[in-house]
Amino acid sequence: MDVKKLIYQGYKSTEACEKLGISPDSYRRWRDKLAANPERVKQEEIHDDSRRPKRLARQVSVSTRQRVIEVANQPQYKSANRITQQLKVEDIAIGTAKVIEILEEEGLYGEIQIKDASGEYKRKRGLLRQCEKRQQAP
Numbered sequence: 493m494d495v496k497k498l499i500y501q502g503y504k505s506t507e508a509c510e511k512l513g514i515s516p517d518s519y520r521r522w523r524d525k526l527a528a529n530p531e532r533v534k535q536e537e538i539h540d541d542s543r544r545p546k547r548l549a550r551q552v553s554v555s556t557r558q559r560v561i562e563v564a565n566q567p568q569y570k571s572a573n574r575i576t577q578q579l580k581v582e583d584i585a586i587g588t589a590k591v592i593e594i595l596e597e598e599g600l601y602g603e604i605q606i607k608d609a610s611g612e613y614k615r616k617r618g619l620l621r622q623c624e625k626r627q628q629a630p
Contacts, residue, residue: 494512495508495509495512495514495519498511498512505519505520552586552590552594556579556584556586557594559579559582559584560575560579560586560591560594560595561594561595561598561600563575563578563579564591564595564598564600564601564619565600565621569619570618570619571618571619572588572591572592572595572601572618572619573588575591575595576588576591579591592617595619599620600619600620600621601617601618601619601620602617602618602620603615603616603617604616604617604618604619604620606618
């Protein structure tokens with residue numbers, strides 16, 4: 493059922509929209525677009541011009557993602573914080589939490605065991621290659 497049919501049945505446009513689960517603003521935007529372009533309606537060429545951003549604000553570009561992985565694979569960077577600092581020097585705006593998220597998705601970051609000063613192993617989150625180096629060393 494569409495909004496027009498409900499309006500013809502006696503509903504107000506806002507009530508009809510609410511019943512169908514669409515916002516009145518969306519209905520009016522589509523109604524005005526269809527009224528302004530009747531020839532395109534017949535050809536089914538009316539497209540949704542969403543006002544939402546084309547890219548989500550928290551999304552990271554592919555090139556940035558690749559650079560995070562490249563830097564993480566370099567031996568001089570031993571923590572997500574150091575990787576973030578290096579990326580900021582390179583004018584790549586990214587936070588430590590996002591770097592950790594990318595590294596976790598790539599399987600480069602997770603829970604590791606580190607030997608502390610007393611000789612006991614402690615569980616911690618960090619770069620997995622750091623853990624692999626320590627396990628290979630003894």
